[in-house]
Each structure stands twice: as C-alpha cells, then as structure tokens.
Amino acid sequence: xRAVVLLSGGLDSATxxxxxxxxxxxCYALSLRYxxxxxxxxxxxxRVAAALGAKRHEIVDIDLSRFGGSALTxxxxxxxxxxxxxxxxxxxxxxxxxxxxxSIALGWAEVLDAGEIHFGANAVDYSGYPDCRPDYVAAFExxxxxxxxxxxxxxxxxxxxxxxGMAKAQIIRExxxxxxxxxxxxxxxxxxxxxxxxxRCDACRIRRAGFAAAGVADPTRYR
Amino acid sequence: xRAVVLLSGGLDSATxxxxxxxxxxxCYALSLRYxxxxxxxxxxxxRVAAALGAKRHEIVDIDLSRFGGSALTxxxxxxxxxxxxxxxxxxxxxxxxxxxxxSIALGWAEVLDAGEIHFGANAVDYSGYPDCRPDYVAAFExxxxxxxxxxxxxxxxxxxxxxxGMAKAQIIRExxxxxxxxxxxxxxxxxxxxxxxxxRCDACRIRRAGFAAAGVADPTRYR
Numbered sequence: 001x002r003a004v005v006l007l008s009g010g011l012d013s014a015t016x017x018x019x020x021x022x023x024x025x026x027c028y029a030l031s032l033r034y035x036x037x038x039x040x041x042x043x044x045x046x047r048v049a050a051a052l053g054a055k056r057h058e059i060v061d062i063d064l065s066r067f068g069g070s071a072l073t074x075x076x077x078x079x080x081x082x083x084x085x086x087x088x089x090x091x092x093x094x095x096x097x098x099x100x101x102x103s104i105a106l107g108w109a110e111v112l113d114a115g116e117i118h119f120g121a122n123a124v125d126y127s128g129y130p131d132c133r134p135d136y137v138a139a140f141e142x143x144x145x146x147x148x149x150x151x152x153x154x155x156x157x158x159x160x161x162x163x164x165g166m167a168k169a170q171i172i173r174e175x176x177x178x179x180x181x182x183x184x185x186x187x188x189x190x191x192x193x194x195x196x197x198x199x200r201c202d203a204c205r206i207r208r209a210g211f212a213a214a215g216v217a218d219p220t221r222y223r
Numbered sequence: 224x225r226a227v228v229l230l231s232g233g234l235d236s237a238t239x240x241x242x243x244x245x246x247x248x249x250c251y252a253l254s255l256r257y258x259x260x261x262x263x264x265x266x267x268x269x270r271v272a273a274a275l276g277a278k279r280h281e282i283v284d285i286d287l288s289r290f291g292g293s294a295l296t297x298x299x300x301x302x303x304x305x306x307x308x309x310x311x312x313x314x315x316x317x318x319x320x321x322x323x324x325x326s327i328a329l330g331w332a333e334v335l336d337a338g339e340i341h342f343g344a345n346a347v348d349y350s351g352y353p354d355c356r357p358d359y360v361a362a363f364e365x366x367x368x369x370x371x372x373x374x375x376x377x378x379x380x381x382x383x384x385x386x387x388g389m390a391k392a393q394i395i396r397e398x399x400x401x402x403x404x405x406x407x408x409x410x411x412x413x414x415x416x417x418x419x420x421x422x423r424c425d426a427c428r429i430r431r432a433g434f435a436a437a438g439v440a441d442p443t444r445y446r
Contacts, residue, residue: 136366
C-alpha cells in the first residue's frame with residue numbers, strides 16, 4: 001500500500017518513516033518549506049528520505065512567514081531557551097501549520113491513490129502544540145473522509161500517528177531497532193547552516209533528554 | 224470583527240465578501256495561486272477585493288499542479304464541456320484544494336485574531352464536489368477548534384458558509400442587492416487571457432443558468 005509520510009527532517013518523522021517501511025508501505029515523503037527559520041531541516045529530510053528508502057520525496061513551498069505570528073516564521077521573535085513553567089503554548093507554535101501540511105498530504109495521497117498519511121505527531125514529550133494531540137488527529141481524519149472523492153467513494157484516507165503516545169526514549173529505541181541514523185536528523189529550531197544544534201531550544205532539550213532516558217549516546221552535532 | 228474571506232475571483236466568493244461587509248466584518252481576502260489553468264481568476268479576485276472594500280488581499284502560492292490529478296491543474300486532462308449524467312464527481316475536482324485553502328485561511332485567521340473564515344461553498348447549483356457540502360464544512364470547523372491555540376483557549380475560529388444552501392439565482396439576487404458588479408468576476412475554468420468565458424464548462428453553464436433563473440441580464444463576457 002502507498003502512504004504519504006510527512007517528513008520534517010527531525011527525529012520523530014524519521015522514525016515514522018522507518019516504521020512505515022517496516023510495514024512494507026511504499027512511502028511518498030512530503031516536506032514543507034514554509035518560511036521556517038530552520039530551513040536547514042529540509043536538507044536533513046532529503047538525507048532521511050534517501051537513507052530510509054522513500055519512493056519519492058517532495059518539498060512543497062508555501063510561505064507562511066508572510067503571516068508571521070510564530071518564532072519559527074518571524075525572526076524578530078526569539079526562540080525561547082528556557083522551558084515554560086505555566087503550561088501555555090509556546091511562541092514556537094506555528095498557527096495551523098500541521099493542518100496545512102496534512103491537507104497538502106491529503107491532496108497528494110488522493111492523487112496517488114494512497115490509503116494512508118503517516119504523521120509524526122507526539123503528545124508525550126512535546127511542546128504542548130494543540131495540533132499534535134490524538135483528538136486533533138482523529139478530527140482531521142473525519143474531516144478528510146468528507147472532503148475527498150476517495151472518502152465519498154468509500155475509501156477514506158486514514159491518518160496514522162504511530163508514535164503519538166510514545167515517550168521520546170521509546171521512539172528512539174524503535175528507530176535504533178530499525179536502523180535509523182539519528183546523526184543525520186535535525187530537530188533544533190535554530191540549527192546553523194551546517195545543521196548543528198543549539199542545545200537550548202525546546203526541540204533540543206526534549207531530544208537530548210530522550211537520548212539520556214533511552215540510555216544511548218546522543219549523536220546530535222551541537223555547535 | 225475580523226474575518227478571512229476566501230476569494231477565488233468568481234461569482235460566489237464575491238457575493239460572500241459583499242455579505243461579510245454588510246455584516247460589518249473587517250475582511251482579509253485570501254486567494255490561492257495553486258497552478259490552476261484559469262489563473263486569470265486571480266486578476267478578478269484582485270478587482271473584487273478592491274471593489275468590495277477588503278482591508279487586505281493576499282494571494283498565496285502553492286503549486287498543486289506538481290501532483291496533478293485534476294483537469295484544473297493538469298492541462299493534459301480536458302475540461303468537460305458536457306454535464307455528467309451519472310452524478311459522479313467530475314475531473315475538475317482538485318483533491319483537497321478547499322481543505323488546503325481553508326487551512327491556510329485558518330493560519331492567517333489565527334495570526335490576525337480573526338474570529339471567522341467566510342467560505343463561498345455552495346451545495347445546490349454546483350458540480351458535486353465533496354468539499355462544498357455542509358457536513359464537510361462542519362467537520363472542518365470541529366477539526367479547526369482542536370488544531371489551534373485559539374480553539375484551545377476557548378476562542379474557536381468559526382467557518383461561515385453563508386450561501387451553501389442557496390440556489391445560484393438567489394446568490395445573484397443577494398449580490399445585486401449589495402451592489403456586486405458581476406462583470407468583473409470570472410467563473411470559467413478555461414477563461415482566456417482577457418478573462419473571457421468559454422460558455423461551455425460546468426462553471427459557465429451553472430453561472431449562465433443562474434442569471435437566467437434570476438431574470439437578470441448576464442454580464443459575463445463570453446469569447
């Protein structure tokens with residue numbers, strides 16, 4: 001079966017691609033160049049797609065920086081380097097980004113006659129983004145069934161979020177079991193042009209803690 | 224209140240913008256250059272946004288023609304010039320296009336702190352596209368409430384589809400009441416570079432029948 005796999009270049013989506021390949025899916029990897037400050041992650045996505053045997057990898061351009069409203073798309077908003085204590089959604093949240101990515105994946109999936117979209121959302125060791133939670137994924141899937149010709153014709157496209165309930169350490173162990181080379185992935189929100197991580201942003205902190213909890217060496221290249 | 228209004232350049236979305244202005248919304252018009260063969264409609268959208276007092280008009284680029292799968296994004300698939308008799312969804316359906324448009328509108332709405340998205344879907348005099356029906360719009364709205372910071376914080380963005388249940392003649396009468404100049408709109412799927420309509424595609428046939436049923440002169444420029 002064909003599947004569209006959202007691929008950011010980070011640790012989670014690389015693991016999702018490896019899991020989809022283990023399930024013998026023919027994988028069409030999709031990345032978004034949306035005006036993110038860490039566009040270097042797209043180079044990582046290209047490496048990951050090749051290393052893990054994606055059939056094809058597409059990078060779609062859509063400039064969300066024209067709207068701004070996020071530290072990831074507006075360089076005048078600093079990326080926080082301390083965790084929030086109040087549980088509020090951090091400024092690195094990009095309004096509707098995951099919905100836009102899933103929607104584009106939905107369109108491509110329908111054209112490919114793919115039965116599934118694989119999405120590396122995680123709601124355990126994460127930054128509290130609303131569009132990473134199981135209820136959201138289920139609501140997107142219900143909407144998608146009504147949106148598409150495939151759905152109307154009784155072949156709704158399913159949205160798989162296989163790591164949504166896993167701790168970061170568990171994700172890493174799954175990936176290592178499947179031979180994922182995490183040294184080629186980039187999670188950092190402010191990675192430099194060489195893909196080296198800051199070690200201080202949310203994405204870096206969660207990732208580093210994951211390797212520590214998994215009890216394996218952290219292959220991340222810090223600057 | 225601020226509202227993001229999806230504006231294609233056609234008759235329906237122009238009417239929706241006029242209705243939103245009547246309701247004193249501050250309107251942010253959004254159009255998509257998605258690789259449509261009738262990209263000339265975007266010139267019409269720009270005229271309509273100015274004529275009907277949109278506060279701002281953004282045209283976002285996203286190339287869906289790389290995926291193809293529709294007569295509107297793949298010039299090798301002909302636009303049908305006869306209505307389908309079997310009720311099947313026609314080849315002018317663009318997979319997930321309305322979901323992609325609404326998703327981008329959702330992101331912009333959240334950044335603007337807009338409470339509403341206005342969407343010119345119609346499920347009466349239409350081509351049978353799944354992503355024009357009331358159930359779909361309701362499902363998108365439910366998904367959007369879970370997707371966004373605004374939704375989590377108790378300010379879900381609503382999706383208004385004010386003409387979804389109107390016959391085309393009724394839409395036209397509403398627009399004329401509000402002073403919409405339909406001569407500047409373009410509905411045709413294969414309008415020429417001057418915006419002149421073919422008179423034969425689905426969009427032209429439904430539009431022409433609407434003016435006839437409304438009992439008003441059709442201002443469309445046919446070639």
